[in-house]
Amino acid sequence: MKTINTMSIELKEHVPTVGDTLTIIQPDDWHVHLRDGAALEAVVADTARHYARAIVMPNLQPPVTTVAHAIQYREAILKAAEKAGVAKGSFEPLMTLYLTNNTSADEIVRVSETPGVQAVKLYPAGATTHSEAGVTDILKYCRVTLDMMQKKGVPLLVHGEVTDPEIDIFDREAVFIDRVMIPLRADFPELKVVFEHITTRDGAHYVRDSQGPIAATITPQHLLYNRNAIFKGGIRPHWYCLPILKRELHRQALVEAATSTSPRFFLGTDSAPHAKGQKEAACGCAGCYNALHAMSLYASAFEQAGQLNRLEAFASTRGPDFYGLPRNTKQMTLKRQNYVVPQYLPFIEGDTLVPLAAGETLTWMVAE
Ligand code: NCD
Ligand code: ZN
Numbered sequence: 001m002k003t004i005n006t007m008s009i010e011l012k013e014h015v016p017t018v019g020d021t022l023t024i025i026q027p028d029d030w031h032v033h034l035r036d037g038a039a040l041e042a043v044v045a046d047t048a049r050h051y052a053r054a055i056v057m058p059n060l061q062p063p064v065t066t067v068a069h070a071i072q073y074r075e076a077i078l079k080a081a082e083k084a085g086v087a088k089g090s091f092e093p094l095m096t097l098y099l100t101n102n103t104s105a106d107e108i109v110r111v112s113e114t115p116g117v118q119a120v121k122l123y124p125a126g127a128t129t130h131s132e133a134g135v136t137d138i139l140k141y142c143r144v145t146l147d148m149m150q151k152k153g154v155p156l157l158v159h160g161e162v163t164d165p166e167i168d169i170f171d172r173e174a175v176f177i178d179r180v181m182i183p184l185r186a187d188f189p190e191l192k193v194v195f196e197h198i199t200t201r202d203g204a205h206y207v208r209d210s211q212g213p214i215a216a217t218i219t220p221q222h223l224l225y226n227r228n229a230i231f232k233g234g235i236r237p238h239w240y241c242l243p244i245l246k247r248e249l250h251r252q253a254l255v256e257a258a259t260s261t262s263p264r265f266f267l268g269t270d271s272a273p274h275a276k277g278q279k280e281a282a283c284g285c286a287g288c289y290n291a292l293h294a295m296s297l298y299a300s301a302f303e304q305a306g307q308l309n310r311l312e313a314f315a316s317t318r319g320p321d322f323y324g325l326p327r328n329t330k331q332m333t334l335k336r337q338n339y340v341v342p343q344y345l346p347f348i349e350g351d352t353l354v355p356l357a358a359g360e361t362l363t364w365m366v367a368e
Contacts, residue, residue: 020336021367022299022308026328027315028053031157031196031217031268032291034077034093036060038348043273044077045084046291048091050366052328053320055157055268056093058121059130063098067110070095070117094118096157100133101141105148112152118323119155119194120145124180126163127172128242129272129286139183146188155192155323160203161243170227173243174202185212194322197222197270199243201253207264208257215322217268218258218314220297221288221356226251237279238354241272242286258314259307266319269294275351276344288356293341297357299334299364333367 029051034040047054056077058064064073077093095117097107103120111117123134135142149156161172162179185193195207195216207216221241226248229239239245257265271294272287279285290297295315302311320327339362347353 022311022334022364023331024312024334025316026050026052026330026332027267027295028055028319028328029269029271029291029294030055030194030266030319030323031057031219031270033057033059033270033272033287035273036073036076039273039275040077041080041083042345042347042353043271043289043291044080045086047271048081048084048086049368050291050295050332051091052330053092053094053325055118056095058096058098059123059128061130063100063130063133064096065098065100065103065133066107067097067114067117070097071114074116092116096121098123098133099135099138099142099145099156101135101137103142103145105144108145108148108152108154111154119157120149121157121159121196123159124161124163124176127159127161129274131159138180139187143187146184146191150188150191153192153324155194157194157196160195160198169244170246173198173200177202177206181206185210185214192322194268197243197268198254198257199246200250204253204257204265208260208262213322215264215266215318216257217270218254218265219268219270219288220290220294220301221245221270222251222254223258223301224251224297237281237284238288238356238358240279240284240286241270241288244286255301255305259302259305259310261310261313263313263318263321265314266322267294267298267315273347273353275347276354277351279354289345289353290356292345292355293339293357293362295332295334295366296339296362296364300362303364334364335367336363337365338363339365 032054097120099122123131125134125136160176162176192213198216227245271291273289274285302308344352
């Protein structure tokens, strides 16, 4: 059984000293898209270089819906990492299953018995990239599955947006809380839930004020930018991700949550690579690539809030504590040094990858 520390215990947070360098326990990324094939080989080292572990999203084509597929995918990731020069044993992918209307309780039992397969991801059908096979009505089709997850301590990772086309895109997270999250957690109060990549004050306050085992991940883009970034001087597709960037008041609430002492908010980059040509298109893909420099971006956000000393808790201790996994023993040092984000990176044959905030100067770097 996968267990977690109860959320009523405020874990003691070690406060690292902050000067021109900041040394923290090595972080983990609790939400990342590594893709497969050539794209996987192109991006995996960026994640493996900085994070000891990563919760790997299952929205491949076809999606990762079985433990057997998750194990296969895990091996492909490890192989790609080795090929990309990542030292053996230095990076551990934690796999997730893609929940469908048909995911069986037996499959959940297999998840709970398989080391390295950690959680189950809910994509409401149609909510985001490769979510066509997702769940159409979780409370109608997935009750037996959820019951087993609750029983076995398997966390449910939630893409928390309704897909109702009547609902304004900027309101989809708030409406999801009322229509899905609250009824779901009322029926399964012991189910461990991670509200992934929260983007609103509604999301942050809901998680902060809830009872029971719930936490949330927050991306660097939602901490640093508001929706103006998508439209500054023209339409800028590399700032487009889902859930979409929101108003400034929401960004401020996310910063407040991330830099608070609540054990419920932790790092999840949602790094989601798409080829430049797929983003700069009449109907461009959602997803920001930040695996390369998310730690620099997070450090900037925490510094701007005057809370750099809380970065370690957010990046390195609250995540493993929630998942019931040991904290990492290695450390990471960040240094105050200007770093210009590359305009593009090598990606799949015939196309490149444009990182988030390409060309901008960041003021913190990971000391390699
Ligand atoms: C993700 C992707 O590209 O896989 N895109 C995104 O905008 N975040 C899917 C997701 O996490 O919603
Ligand atoms: Zn994602």
